[in-house]
Amino acid sequence: MGNSENENLSVVLYKRREEKPQCDIVLENRPVREPAGDEVVLKMNSVGICGSDVHYWLNGRIGDFIVKEPMVIGHEAAGTVVRCGKDVKHLKPGDRVAIEPGYPLCSDEFSKSGRYNLSPVYFCATPPDHGNLQRFYTHKGSFCHKLPDNVSFEEGALIEPLSVGIHACRRAQIGLGHRVLICGAGPIGLVSLLSAKAMGAASIVVTDLSSNRLDKAKELGANFTYQIKLDEKPQDVAKKIEEILGGMPDRTIECTGAESAVQTGIYATKSGGCLLLVGMGPQNVTVPLVNAAVREVDIKGVFRYCNTWPTAISMLASGQINVKPLVTHRFPLEKSQEAFEYTRDGKGIKVMLKCDPEDQGA
Ligand code: NAD
Ligand code: ZN
Numbered sequence: 001m002g003n004s005e006n007e008n009l010s011v012v013l014y015k016r017r018e019e020k021p022q023c024d025i026v027l028e029n030r031p032v033r034e035p036a037g038d039e040v041v042l043k044m045n046s047v048g049i050c051g052s053d054v055h056y057w058l059n060g061r062i063g064d065f066i067v068k069e070p071m072v073i074g075h076e077a078a079g080t081v082v083r084c085g086k087d088v089k090h091l092k093p094g095d096r097v098a099i100e101p102g103y104p105l106c107s108d109e110f111s112k113s114g115r116y117n118l119s120p121v122y123f124c125a126t127p128p129d130h131g132n133l134q135r136f137y138t139h140k141g142s143f144c145h146k147l148p149d150n151v152s153f154e155e156g157a158l159i160e161p162l163s164v165g166i167h168a169c170r171r172a173q174i175g176l177g178h179r180v181l182i183c184g185a186g187p188i189g190l191v192s193l194l195s196a197k198a199m200g201a202a203s204i205v206v207t208d209l210s211s212n213r214l215d216k217a218k219e220l221g222a223n224f225t226y227q228i229k230l231d232e233k234p235q236d237v238a239k240k241i242e243e244i245l246g247g248m249p250d251r252t253i254e255c256t257g258a259e260s261a262v263q264t265g266i267y268a269t270k271s272g273g274c275l276l277l278v279g280m281g282p283q284n285v286t287v288p289l290v291n292a293a294v295r296e297v298d299i300k301g302v303f304r305y306c307n308t309w310p311t312a313i314s315m316l317a318s319g320q321i322n323v324k325p326l327v328t329h330r331f332p333l334e335k336s337q338e339a340f341e342y343t344r345d346g347k348g349i350k351v352m353l354k355c356d357p358e359d360q361g362a
Pocket of ligand 1: 258
């Protein structure tokens with residue numbers, strides 16, 4: 001059971017009630033899409049749940065992306081190739097791959113220059129595009145990246161969030177000896193920590209409201225952590241950060257989206273340094289912009305990632321980045337509803353869904 005393409009159990013969000021934003025999570029069998037010439041059919045193994053998946057479930061939308069038609073959820077994934085379209089040359093049945101969920105739909109100026117995250121994209125589980133939380137899934141072959149034997153499916157799935165950290169640290173130009181502030185110790189703050197460390201940061205302080213999350217940051221190699229109290233003023237937090245690091249941070253990676261954390265990020269960052277906005281908060285945020293301007297603190301945005309999978313695979317295979325401790329819970333595909341509830345309730349860090357009935361382990 002569960003290993004034949006005739007039975008393709010899939011986790012689908014249904015928008016059923018007009019008056020309520022929340023979608024239903026429905027498990028149903030869906031046909032496996034036949035691959036085009038440049039596509040491959042994958043037998044799915046591990047799919048991580050992301051905050052955005054939970055957000056679509058609970059709110060039916062993120063900004064202008066609205067769940068109107070039933071949508072398969074899931075975008076942090078790895079599996080095994082079972083069939084290849086005729087034009088796919090770099091993969092063969094049996095290859096284990098990590099799936100890059102977004103690929104450009106045209107060769108516009110961004111795509112041509114390598115910044116394909118800024119092009120119109122197909123993106124798994126961003127409406128109306130289906131995700132890959134199912135037993136079998138069909139994807140563009142060139143966005144399936146072969147995993148070496150010593151990189152597990154779960155590590156492969158975690159390349160998706162890790163990519164956000166790598167891209168943020170690349171844009172921040174983190175380098176040898178830097179002092180770094182990371183706001184937020186959720187999955188994205190933690191992968192930014194791993195990336196910054198691997199790129200040569202000398203000392204990193206991670207902040208969060210939750211002491212459990214800060215314990216995880218410590219476990220993953222943060223030199224310091226600082227627990228934020230909700231009534232603390234951003235200027236005061238900035239002073240504390242400077243004391244802790246023995247100097248102002250050269251780079252700040254903001255991974256909460258909270259207005260106060262963005263404000264802290266500006267006050268804290270050293271003159272001439274750089275603040276990366278990874279967290280997605282409200283549309284309009286009040287920030288001390290002149291403070292940043294007169295101290296030449298560059299403020300940069302981050303939208304997902306581009307060209308990160310090959311780098312991430314090398315870093316995982318060589319052991320220079322270890323994402324394994326991020327996984328705190330595992331559920332079989334059939335228990336997706338429960339897994340989503342766990343993530344919604346903030347239990348643990350990364351919840352993995354196991355799609356292969358014969359391989360439910362790490
Ligand atoms: P998460 O909600 O699991 O983690 C956020 C953490 O920030 C939580 O642990 C929370 O306690 C902490 N926090 C909240 N307010 C804080 C404050 N004032 N100071 C310090 N910590 C505070 O979310 P995540 O999955 O880690 O994602 C983080 C953010 O990154 C989200 O806003 C998400 O939308 C965004 N994101 C952006 C991109 C992108 O392409 N730019 C990609 C993925 C995620
Ligand atoms: Zn995600």
